[in-house]
Amino acid sequence: xxxxxxxxxxxxxxxxxxxxxxxxxxxxxxxxxxxxxxxxxxxxxxxxxxxxxxxxxxxxxxxxxxxxxxxxxxxxxxxxxxxxxxxxxxxxxxxx
Numbered sequence: 345x346x347x348x349x350x351x352x353x354x355x356x357x358x359x360x361x362x363x364x365x366x367x368x369x370x371x372x373x374x375x376x377x378x379x380x381x382x383x384x385x386x387x388x389x390x391x392x393x394x395x396x397x398x399x400x401x402x403x404x405x406x407x408x409x410x411x412x413x414x415x416x417x418x419x420x421x422x423x424x425x426x427x428x429x430x431x432x433x434x435x436x437x438x439x440x
Contacts, residue, residue: 346370347377356380363387 347370350360360378362371365386375384 347373350374351378354378354380354382356382359383359385361385361387 351374354360360371360374360382362368362374362384365371365388368386371384371386
């Protein structure tokens with residue numbers, strides 16, 4: 345099924361990406377179905393387990409957060425509008 349969908353969207357000269365390709369079976373099937381000249385690019389995250397062993401997923405490291413957020417202008421009105429606007433709509437709709 346994915347081969348047919350990709351075939352509909354494939355444009356000659358474009359790239360088709362398969363993330364987490366493992367054995368590349370999907371790309372082999374795509375190559376049989378897609379007649380256009382496209383480039384297949386496969387990437388597998390086999391090093392994901394290594395990444396998980398190095399990164400603490402419970403307690404984040406906050407070093408460098410100040411340098412990252414320095415210079416960012418925060419718009420409180422936009423936050424309030426986005427967060428409480430939805431709540432207001434639900435409350436107003438419940439009284440209608």
